Amino acid sequence: MSLIQIATPFNIDIEFEIAEFHKRLLAYLIDFILLLIYLFGSATFLFGTIRLGSENLGFGILVVLLPMLFYSLLTELWMGGQTVGKKIMKIKVVSLDGGEATLGQYLIRWFLRFYEWSFIIISTFYFNIFLGFILLFIGGIASIIIISVTAKNQRLGDLAAGTVVVNTKTKLTIDDTIFIDIRKTDYKVMFPQVMRLSDRDINTIKGVLTQASKRNNYDMCHRVASKIKEVLQIESDMYVDQFLEKLLEDYNYLATKE
Numbered sequence: 135m136s137l138i139q140i141a142t143p144f145n146i147d148i149e150f151e152i153a154e155f156h157k158r159l160l161a162y163l164i165d166f167i168l169l170l171i172y173l174f175g176s177a178t179f180l181f182g183t184i185r186l187g188s189e190n191l192g193f194g195i196l197v198v199l200l201p202m203l204f205y206s207l208l209t210e211l212w213m214g215g216q217t218v219g220k221k222i223m224k225i226k227v228v229s230l231d232g233g234e235a236t237l238g239q240y241l242i243r244w245f246l247r248f249y250e251w252s253f254i255i256i257s258t259f260y261f262n263i264f265l266g267f268i269l270l271f272i273g274g275i276a277s278i279i280i281i282s283v284t285a286k287n288q289r290l291g292d293l294a295a296g297t298v299v300v301n302t303k304t305k306l307t308i309d310d311t312i313f314i315d316i317r318k319t320d321y322k323v324m325f326p327q328v329m330r331l332s333d334r335d336i337n338t339i340k341g342v343l344t345q346a347s348k349r350n351n352y353d354m355c356h357r358v359a360s361k362i363k364e365v366l367q368i369e370s371d372m373y374v375d376q377f378l379e380k381l382l383e384d385y386n387y388l389a390t391k392e
Contacts, residue, residue, distance in 0.1 A: 249273020
C-alpha cells in the first residue's frame with residue numbers, strides 16, 4: 135500500500151495511505167451508475183409520465199442536467215471530500231497541505247472533469263448515449279494514464295488543485311475526529327486562545343497526536359506544541375501530549391458554546 139507524506143501548516147509530515155486505483159475506479163462507477171439512474175429516471179418522469187410540453191422543455195432539461203453537472207462538486211463539498219461512491223469505498227479528497235480541501239480546490243477538481251460533462255450534456259440534450267459514452271471512455275482512459283504515471287496517483291484535477299485521494303479509516307469513533315464530547319457541566323477552559331486556530335489546524339493537531347500514539351514517538355508533538363505556544367503566546371509546563379489534548383478539549387467545548 136502506497137504512503138504519502140503531507141507537510142502540514144506546522145511543518146510536520148503526516149502519513150496518508152494513497153487510495154488504491156481499484157477503489158477509485160469502483161467509487162467512480164458507483165457515482166456513474168447513480169447519475170445514470172437519475173438521468174433515465176428523471177427524463178422518463180418529466181418527458182414520459184407527466185409529459186412536459188415544448189414550452190417547458192428548457193425547464194425539464196435544467197432539472198435533469200444541473201444535478202448531474204454539479205453532483206461531484208456539491209457532494210465533495212457537503213461530505214468532506216467524498217461523493218457517495220467515495221464514501222462507500224472509504225476514500226476521500228484531501229489537500230496536499232494536510233487539511234481538508236478548500237472550496238477553490240474543489241472547484242478546480244470539478245472544472246477539470248470536463249470530459250464527463252460531454253457525456254452529461256450530450257445525453258441530456260440529445261439523448262445520444264453512444265456518443266456520450268465514447269467521449270467519456272476517451273476521457274477515462276486519459277485519466278487512467280495520468281493517475282498511473284504520477285507519483286501520488288493524481289488525476290489532472292488533483293494536480294491542478296493540489297489535492298490527493300487517500301484512504302479513510304474503516305471504523306471511526308469519536309476519538310478519530312477533532313470532536314470530543316465534553317459532558318462536564320463544570321468544565322474549565324485553560325487555553326481560550328485556541329479559538330484563534332482554524333479547523334484545519336485542529337485537524338493537524340489531532341493527526342499528529344494519533345500518529346505519535348501509534349508510533350510511541352512524541353517528537354512531532356514537541357514541535358507542534360512549541361509552534362502553537364509561540365503563535366498563541368501560551369506558557370505551559372504540561373507534557374506535550376497532555377497540552378495538545380487539552381487544546382482539543384478546549385476547542386471543542388468553546389466551539390459548541392458559540
